[in-house]
Amino acid sequence: MSEVVTYNRDGSIGVITVNYPPVNALSHAVRSGLLAALEQGEQDADAKVLLVVCEGRTFIAGADIREFGKPMQEPGLPSVINRIEDASKPVVAAIHGTALGGGLEVALGCHYRVALASAKVGLPEVKLGLLPGAGGTQRLPRLAGAQKALEMITTGDFVAAGEALALGILDAVEDGSDIRAVGLAFAQQIADAGKPVRKVRELTDKIDADKGSDVFERFRAGLQQKARGLFAPFKCLDAVEAAFNLPFFDGLKRERELFMECMASPQRAGLIHAFFAEREASKVKGLAKDTPVRDVRSVGIIGAGTMGGGIAMNFANVGIPVILLEVKQDALDKGLAIIRRNYENSAKKGKLTQAQVEERMALITPSLAYEDFSQVDLVIEAVFENMAIKKEIFARLDEVCKPGAILASNTSTLDIDEIASATTRPQDVVGMHFFSPANVMKLLENVRGSQTSDEVKATVMDVAKKIRKVGVLVGNCYGFVGNRMLHQRGAEAMALVNEGATPQQVDKVLTDLGYPMGQFAMSDLAGIDVGYRIREERRKAGENVPASWMDKLAEQGRLGQKTQAGVYKYEEGSRKPIPDLEVEQLIAAFRQEQGITPREITDQEILERCMYVMINEGAKILEEGIADRSLDIDVVWIFGYGFPAYRGGPMFWADQIGLASILDTVKRFHDTLGGEQWKPAALLEQLVREGRKFGDL
Structure with missing residues (x-):
């Protein structure tokens, strides 16, 4: 008998217990242990019903990530589940925590399912570029019907126990916290009632009801x-459709064929990389695991604008009180009204109750006085990008905040060390760069200054987890990791338009690659004034920032979506960018002023110039130690800028393209276009010379 799966009897119930911390994943030991325990239960004449239950905080939460990329050892999960379904005695799954992926497939192979009210179930394989490969696409629709099975499997979203009960996925849901007691009581009911083995594969009511309908056609169109651009969701759909068109075991065979197609897809490799990179990014290189973390129980935020308000929501959402500071009452009132409207909109969509809206609003205290920050544990400054103003604010914070309070700036480009120089405690100063909208975007780019203490670094990474962000710790330079690369792409996109491309052509190349929006549509979303202020700051600092037709847009008050006109125009209530003749004329006039004769530019040139300039800059960022690992850059771009996760991030994508090919193109652009941005990174040259990849570092 496996040590991680045990069998014992409680009265007339044979109990199969899985205990494989931390999440009872389906390792080889668990799979073979389930078979052995099932065998023992069937041979136990005094056991009338068998119960599968898990120790710890969750039911089986999916595959064992420690076995990813390794050859599968027998028994495989499909054969384990088929064996459970063929058991001679009723088998009950008792679910607490989460039953995900293979865990839910195991439960679907059981004859009955009971769960705690707090439990959730789901088949999230699609998020790794896969589909449920152990019968999930064949059994779930027999319980939940085609529409809901398609929704769950193609999105990978979880379903709460109450909804799972209503859908027919579960047979009972109970309050309480003792899953073993709940499972035993339910199994005893099955035994007392003499209920038979009930195989999900033999249920046909919902299959028959949806046969011949247009549900698959409609779902495919949506x-x-x-x-x-994604591969796996469509294979998921094909697999579920097979459940309605084929006998069960033929459907299983089709599911396996489609699963193997997903396994062979480059998207699967990209998504797996993104999955592991997200987890690895939280482990900061050179930071000891036992580094003390400061307790953050209250937060001060300076600025009640879009960014400050969004940051405040992140903390209120997890029960951490916030003091929100503004210089004028009307700005404070406006900011609070926007926060309330955001919460009210969530309530209208059923994501929050009205009571939760009021609870969260009550956690945000408005203020016009810095002195109110005297006892907070963390202050985040979120005013616009102006170094003089930021230094003035940090000098004031230095006066009023208690010793040990962390002073953070939400700056997206400015020097953290210079900001820290306005204080007497540079060890407590750090960058916490949220992404807009801050209450939605998952990335938190934490920026270490040269004197930021390890304790502060560890604390801001811990804060990221608490507020459900993906935290990445990076070094201090202009633009850090994300914006430093973005500004290179932005400059190249501008140059391409100056030379003859249109903004919509550039944007289409980027969205065809998989970005949710292109460079210019993104500028409109962020606000044309944001980039304009950054360029003005750089000009004031003495940098040679070339003239831009984007500056003219800002000066004309075309600030993007918020004014319904930027690079594109926008109809009331719509975010859809519409090409604007006025902008075309402005660009044409700018070319004439600059003496530029426009030329035809291919999509391939746009792709290479926008993307390879980023890769080259990413290599320089790694050389300089601004990012510790290429995966940190990938995580920043996936969660902060919408780089398609199925391509694994820009540096992983570069490895897939081939660094030798990228270097040749970078050299060609350096020869033809010139510019420091096209000077090949020494690291890129070194990797090509050694036949290595970014992922090998």
Whole structure:
């Protein structure tokens, strides 16, 4: 008998217990242990019903990530589940925590399912570029019907126990916290009632009800929009459809064929890389695991604008009180009104109750006085990009904040060390760069200054987890990791338009690659004035920042979506960018002023110039130690800038393209276009010379 799966009897119930911390993943030991325990239970004449239950905080939460990329050892999960379903005695799954992926497939192979009210179930394989490969696409629709099975499997979203009960996925849901007691009581009911083995594969009511309907045709049409560019969701759909068109075991065979197609897809490799990179990014190189973390129980935020308000929501959402500071009452009132409207909109969509809206609003205290920050544990400054103003603010914070309070700037480009120089405690100063909208975007780019203490670094990474962000710790330079690369792409996109491309052509190349929006549409979303202020700051600092037709847009008050006109125009209530003749004329006039004769530019040139300039800059960032690992850059771009996760991030994508090919193109552009941005990174040259990849570092 496996040590991680045990069998014992409680009265007339044979109990199969899985205990494989931390999440009872389906390792080889668990799979073989389940078979052995099932065998023992069937041979136990006094056991009338068998119960599968898990120790710890969750039911089986999926595959064992420690076995990813390794050859599968027998028994495989499909054969384990088929064996459970073929058991001679009723088998009950008792679910607490989460039953995900293979865990839910195991439960679907059981004859009955009971769960705690707090439990959730789901088949999230699609998020790794895969589909449920152990019968999930064949059994789930037999319980939940085609529509809900398609929604769950193509999105990978979880379903709460109450909804799972209503859908027919579960047979009972109970309050309480003792899953073993709940499972035993339910199994005893099955035994007392003499209920038979009930195989999900033999249920046909919902299959028959949806046969011949247009549900698959309609869902496929919707998927073309929702899953544009993705491979696995469409294979998921094909697999679920097989459940309605084929006998069960033929459907299983089709599921396996489609699963192997997903396994062979480059998207699967990209998504797996993104999955592991997200987890690895939280482990900061050179930071000891036992580094003390400061307790952050209250937060001060300076600036009640879009960014400050969004940051405040992140903390209120997890029960951490916030003091929100503004210089004028009307700005404070406006900011609070926007926060309330955001919460009210969530309530209208059923994501929050009205009571939760009021609870969260009550956690945000408005203020016009810095002195109110005297006892907070963390202050985040979120005013616009102006070094003089930021230094003035940090000098004031230095006066009023208690010793040990962390002073953070939400700056997206400015020097953290210079900001820290306005204080007497540079060891407590750090960058916490949130992304807009801050209450939605998952990335938190934490920026270490040259004197930031390890304790502060560890604390801001811990804060990221608490507020459900993906934290990445990076070094201090202009633009850090994300914006430093973005500004190179932005400059190249501008140059391409100056030379003859249109903004919509550049944007289409980027969205065809998988970005949710292109460079210019993104500028409109962020606000044309944001980039304009940054360029003005750089000019004031003495940098040679070339003239831009984007500056003219800002000066004309065309600030993007918020004014319904930027690079594109926008109709009331719509975010859809519409090409604007006025902008075309402005660009044409700018070319004439600069003496530029426009030329035809291919999509391939746009792709190479926008993307390879980023890769080259990423290599320089790694050389300089601004990012410790290429995966840190990938995580920043996936979660902060919408780089398609199925391509694994820009540095992983570069490895897939081939660094030798990229270096040749970078050299060609350096010869033809010139510019420091096209000077090949020494690291890129070294990797090509050694036949290595960024991922090998």
